Amino acid sequence: MKQRIVIGALLVECNHFGGIPTDLNSFKRTQYITGQDVLEIADGTLGGYYDVLSPRAGDIEVIPTIAATACPGGPVTTLAYSAIKQQILTGISEAISEGPVAGVLLALHGAAAVDGIPDLEGDLLESVRDLIGADVALVATLDLHAYMTEQMVSNSDVLVAWDTYPHRDAFETGQRGATALLDIVDGNLIPCMAMGITPVLVGAINGTTEGEGPFADTMRLAKRIEKRDDVYMTSAFLVHPYLDAPNMGGGGLVITNDDPDLACELATEITEYYWSRRHDLEPELIGVESAIERSLAHDGSVVLVETSDCCGGGAAGDSVQLLPHLTALPADIHSVIPVVDAHVAAECHKHSVGDEIMIEIGFRHDPDWGDPVPVCGTIIQLNDGVFTYRGGIWDRCEGHMGSSAVIKVGGVHVCVATHPTYEWCGEQYDAFEIDVSQMKIIVAKNPMNYGMAFSDYSDLMMVLDTRGPTPATCRHLPFQRITRPAFPWQDDFDEHNKVLTNC
Structure with a gap:
């Protein structure tokens, strides 16, 4: 019997300080594909999924739901989120009704929000987990600007982010996500995932992963750690800072094969290094x-x-x-x-x-x-x-x-x-x-x-030092819900690192 894998995508980045609400038309202008047509996507993250899954067509069946992506904007409207979420959940439910499902693979952003829900991805992943149960593999690919939350980590087996900014590796990240899912399904991986978060909220001016720079150095540290024989996968995150939500921050994620202590130790190492470069992440501006x-x-x-x-x-x-x-x-x-x-x-x-x-x-x-x-x-x-x-x-x-x-x-x-x-x-x-x-x-x-x-x-x-919903520095944004102390408003406080785990 073939192993059955359900896939889907809901990828958009949101802003709580401005922008135009992200409605269904926002998705339809960019990408809103349903049913079997999803299998025709050859590029991007979904293309990477298929590149790994297709060679195993003899023992893997891919079941598509929806691929919905949009230009970043204000929070996703309740109507749009409900429609897309329902497409994903209905697709999974129908697949389950026809036989066992081995895994679910979702292409998400990680910094989406809905009216009244600051963590869209956490809500979606929890809903999927409730539907499929604890024994079915659930893997999601993310943007490295994701707002990582306990709800996301605790409901996923593996979360893997793009490694590049400017973003050039959506396809490769799709490959990594699909490979991780198959490793779980094949019994080769018992994922222990640890996400270190430190409250650093900065714009992306100094957030490149190319050449020299504070986030490039953080990413290189994460990738050096990934080369260890006892580490399965790593990611580094510079959180999208234009959400107004609790416990926001950047840091490092480490996945090991059944070694939770090592995952926590190494995630902390990446996150402490990221914290040490916080001042370098703030840009120089001009009037x-x-x-x-x-x-x-x-x-x-x-x-x-x-x-x-x-x-x-x-x-x-x-x-x-x-x-x-x-x-x-x-x-x-x-x-x-x-x-x-x-x-x-x-x-x-x-x-x-x-x-x-x-x-x-x-x-x-x-x-x-x-x-x-x-x-x-x-x-x-x-x-x-x-x-x-x-x-x-x-x-x-x-x-x-x-x-x-x-x-x-x-x-x-x-x-x-x-x-x-x-x-x-x-x-x-x-x-x-x-x-x-x-x-x-x-x-x-x-x-x-x-x-x-x-x-x-x-x-x-x-x-330029100008005002707006996506400024180069976050110092002047009217945050109300973020957890403080946080940089750049406060500095040199002792408890600046926490670790979330799924094991």
């Missing part, structure tokens, strides 16, 4: 006016990083904090800035290319962070906002900005989209037919991928 002055004095293009409005962190993408500073410059100083504003995009599409338009733009979807800015400019492009990702977790997938336009205001190219989309490698500007090499100032709103996207055009990149 907007100073950044503009430095840009004008610099010989060449400059990238201004407004990470406080990062769609990839759940922001709406509608900030126009920089726009008045850019429009005040002479018209021969060319710049480009992205703005999500569905109303302005719709109004532009009532006109034609070449028409002039006077309109207020920005802060329409998330008005808590500022006021719209009046502009008068010329519409120089109208398009459908469709583009294709070149790499990353959505490699070769289409992105959908919705009806989009470019308004030229003096020397400023304002790229207006209807919907927020994740910034990876400059695909949105390409879709707007913007030649960034001709821009003096390029505005980026992602805290990490801007280097990869624009390093060929600029050798000066400055991270």
Whole structure:
């Protein structure tokens, strides 16, 4: 008899301080695939699952449920979560009704939230565990920015996270997750998992896993430990800090084969090292006016990083904090800035290319962070906002900005989209037919991928000290539910590390 494995995906990152609520349409714009069509996905985490499971088609049956992913945003609506959760649970229930299920394999993010539920993944994993019982293997793959909780750890056999930021290893992480599941099913692994957490809440500016840096060094430590003969798998986490939830923090996860004490010891080692690098994780910032002055004095293009409005962190993408500073410059100083504003995009599409338009733009979807800015400019492009990702977790997938336009205001190219989309490698500007090499100032709103996207055009990149739901530093966010003491508000407190285990 074949071993039967149920798979599914619910992958989105959420923000409690802003952004647009993540509804079913948010998923359908990105990925919402059900039934047997899920088995046709060849890339990303699910592609990695199949790469491991398919060669064993003679003794493994894969049962799909749903693959639902969305651009980060505000909390998932209750309706959307209920619909997707029900698809997963119904798929598992139907599989169980037809015969024994050996395991469940889920592609999750780890930092999703629902209205009233700060830990979506914990809720889902507990529901799955209640359904399948204690003896069926349950493995989930995660983003390394996951909010790790006791509910997640205690209800899973194995949790494994991406090892790269910028995220390049979704497929490989899928392979690792599927391999772990098969090792459990085949009786080769009795997983003892320990997750060390220390209350460090920082943005992602210094969170790369490439080259030198505090999180890169933490990841390298975790991977050195993984090479030990008595260690099965490790992960390192830099928690997505834009959730307002208790017991948040980053650290290290270690899985051993039936050795809980060693798992706890090594998870603590990784987490203590991460804590020791906390000051290095806080970024150096520059004010907007100073950044503009430095840009004008610099010989060449400059990238201004407004990470406080990062769609990839759940922001709406509608900030126009920089726009008045850019429009005040002479018209021969060319710049480009992205703005999500569905109303302005719709109004532009009532006109034609070449028409002039006077309109207020920005802060329409998330008005808590500022006021719209009046502009008068010329519409120089109208398009459908469709583009294709070149790499990353959505490699070769289409992105959908919705009806989009470019308004030229003096020397400023304002790229207006209807919907927020994740910034990876400059695909949105390409879709707007913007030649960034001709821009003096390029505005980026992602805290990490801007280097990869624009390093060929600029050798000066400055991270701005601006306000919004995804700022470069968390010091000024209005947290209400986080557990304190926590860095960066407090420092040098004794009890700064705890360990969660499933064994």
